[in-house]
Amino acid sequence: MKNYVAIEARNLGRIYKIRNNRKEKFKELSALENVNLNIKKGELFGLLGPNGAGKTTLIKILTTLLSPTTGIATVVGFDVEKSPEEVRKRINMVSGGETSGYGLLTVRENLWMFAQFYGIDGKVANDRIKKLSEIVGISDRLNTKSSDLSTGLRQKMNIIRGFLTDPQVLFLDEPTLGLDVGASRDVRTFIKGWMSDNGERTLLLTTHYMVEADELCDRVAIINQGKVLACDTPSNLKRTLQKEAIFNINLHAPSGLDMDKFKKITGVKNCALTQKPENTTLDIILEDDSVLSEIIAETSRQTLRILRLEKREPSLEDVFIKLVGQKIEEV
Amino acid sequence: MKNSISLRSFLSASWLGWKIESNWTDPFLFATYSIIKPLASASILVLMYSIVTDQNFNNPMFAYLYLGNAFYQYVPAVLSGISWTIIDDREHYRTLKYIYIAPVNIPLYLFGRGVAKFITGSFAVLITLLAGFLFLKVPFDFQQTNWPLFFLSLILGILMLALLGLLLAGITLVTARHSYYIGDVVASGLFLFTGAIFPLEVLPVWLRPVGYALPITYWLELLRRSLVGNIAKAFPTFTSMSNFDLILVLLLTSLIAGLIAIFLFNKCNHSARERGLIDISTNY
Numbered sequence A: 001m002k003n004y005v006a007i008e009a010r011n012l013g014r015i016y017k018i019r020n021n022r023k024e025k026f027k028e029l030s031a032l033e034n035v036n037l038n039i040k041k042g043e044l045f046g047l048l049g050p051n052g053a054g055k056t057t058l059i060k061i062l063t064t065l066l067s068p069t070t071g072i073a074t075v076v077g078f079d080v081e082k083s084p085e086e087v088r089k090r091i092n093m094v095s096g097g098e099t100s101g102y103g104l105l106t107v108r109e110n111l112w113m114f115a116q117f118y119g120i121d122g123k124v125a126n127d128r129i130k131k132l133s134e135i136v137g138i139s140d141r142l143n144t145k146s147s148d149l150s151t152g153l154r155q156k157m158n159i160i161r162g163f164l165t166d167p168q169v170l171f172l173d174e175p176t177l178g179l180d181v182g183a184s185r186d187v188r189t190f191i192k193g194w195m196s197d198n199g200e201r202t203l204l205l206t207t208h209y210m211v212e213a214d215e216l217c218d219r220v221a222i223i224n225q226g227k228v229l230a231c232d233t234p235s236n237l238k239r240t241l242q243k244e245a246i247f248n249i250n251l252h253a254p255s256g257l258d259m260d261k262f263k264k265i266t267g268v269k270n271c272a273l274t275q276k277p278e279n280t281t282l283d284i285i286l287e288d289d290s291v292l293s294e295i296i297a298e299t300s301r302q303t304l305r306i307l308r309l310e311k312r313e314p315s316l317e318d319v320f321i322k323l324v325g326q327k328i329e330e331v
Numbered sequence B: 001m002k003n004s005i006s007l008r009s010f011l012s013a014s015w016l017g018w019k020i021e022s023n024w025t026d027p028f029l030f031a032t033y034s035i036i037k038p039l040a041s042a043s044i045l046v047l048m049y050s051i052v053t054d055q056n057f058n059n060p061m062f063a064y065l066y067l068g069n070a071f072y073q074y075v076p077a078v079l080s081g082i083s084w085t086i087i088d089d090r091e092h093y094r095t096l097k098y099i100y101i102a103p104v105n106i107p108l109y110l111f112g113r114g115v116a117k118f119i120t121g122s123f124a125v126l127i128t129l130l131a132g133f134l135f136l137k138v139p140f141d142f143q144q145t146n147w148p149l150f151f152l153s154l155i156l157g158i159l160m161l162a163l164l165g166l167l168l169a170g171i172t173l174v175t176a177r178h179s180y181y182i183g184d185v186v187a188s189g190l191f192l193f194t195g196a197i198f199p200l201e202v203l204p205v206w207l208r209p210v211g212y213a214l215p216i217t218y219w220l221e222l223l224r225r226s227l228v229g230n231i232a233k234a235f236p237t238f239t240s241m242s243n244f245d246l247i248l249v250l251l252l253t254s255l256i257a258g259l260i261a262i263f264l265f266n267k268c269n270h271s272a273r274e275r276g277l278i279d280i281s282t283n284y
Helices: A055-062 A084-090 A107-117 A122-136 A151-164 A181-197 A210-216 A234-239 A259-263 A289-301 A316-324 B002-022 B027-053 B060-072 B074-092 B096-100 B106-135 B147-174 B182-191 B205-213 B215-227 B243-275
Strands: A005-018 A027-040 A044-048 A070-075 A091-095 A169-173 A202-207 A219-224 A227-232 A245-252 A268-275 A280-286 A305-312
Touching (some): A005 A055, A027 A055, A027 A070, A027 A202, A044 A210, A055 A202, A091 A151, A107 B002, A122 A181, A151 A169, A210 A316, A219 A234, A227 A234, A227 A316, A234 A316, A268 A316, A280 A289, A280 A316, B002 B074, B074 B096, B074 B106, B074 B182, B096 B106, B106 B147, B106 B243, B147 B182
Parallel strands (some): A044 A219, A091 A169
Antiparallel strands (some): A005 A027, A245 A280, A268 A280
């Protein structure tokens, strides 16, 4: 049973002590609070949350880069605090949105060197580099110095670095951050293929892109302010909202609108606002359709013009709005 | 498997270190810099000596000073070569976290990165010695040179310096800021206390124990003796000690320094994980 669990966190917590200068006293900032997770072997598990929610802190603990303040975490049965060496043999990690790598080495040299750090035979490493670079689309840049690559291409190089060692557990921290739409799609396709190739592999993905979590993950934990608010399959999470009616209302509101009045309407479970120069969008979760008439009445009272009104199926974003009360990008 | 990974990590780190060390400019400029830098540094010392002693280059003190200065070039090279890796990987290349989560023996990786500095340091030492032999009549007699003693001392000394570099790397891990030049600063500080260019007797009595406690002091003395044995008899400080005594003391002080270095590195490493400093970037 123990081997069935790839990653386990029990009452995991992390407090940072921070101060801006030496004269100040340390302030405690809780980045993770009492996190409990059980990720099964073979699972593609997502951590969904806004920036600063604690996703990266959790990954740092699980990858042995950071010690937890409280609780226990194990990866493939090994305690990350007591046996970091055992954990490191079995994992790898890719962080998105950064340009890490030795700029004066070529892409091939960078990747080959990291393969050596994992004891991978030179020929096997070269074969994998060739294959992976073709899959992610940088095979023509293998002999380019990595300092000459764009941010997106560097990110692809780092993605290869993560997969190159064929780890039992792979941690992807916002892997598509900074990539264009096409490259992100390629990476997601590759991740799906990599997981389906071998049922023994486990992947923990953090993202703040709802679509990514929805498309890729077997299960998703929604995390905010260091706490796991919900954890289930994307469909089960969305099902929790199926009793409710979700509307997307596009408004013309040149002088703004009063959100509080919408929130106070009986039957409104939650609502979130997105304001753009050209229009305003109200995402609103209602107890049932009958509340809609009150919403429309309120738009009239606030002299707002409805441009478009759409009832839609619940998404992970709606689950997030329900749990947190805001859209992920607003948190 | 573990040994294989450790060896590969060490070799890969050495190769990486060499790439970084040698590729910052074109080969011609790199070669020119590698020749001029040690010569310029030695020239300052020779010029000062020449003025102070009215060009008395036959005095054994000249050989003492010249050889001490030549070999001391290893100290900043190895110390900063190893400790700088932490800053370079963490702040510049942002790869330290990926090195850490790999099954790499971190001290071996750091030693590997220091190898390039050792090679360039060796080149600098060789150039300085050659210049001394060809132009300044430093009294080398290659037939009298005690080569076994020279190589034994050199190897012991480099291992000792590598361990001291590890200690500085540990300190660098937990002092995210203000540790950019820790290797050079420490090496400059030790220059005064290790009898590199003047005997320890020149120091105030209360400061001399610092020099006697440092393995570098014995290492430099052994290197001088191995190269200019007869003349070295006129060097002060260790006249009562035989070569064997000096090797024993070098071994003992290196062992103590090494144990302290390993202990402190592990402590700092643990502390860096607790404080979340392994992947920090200060953007300094």
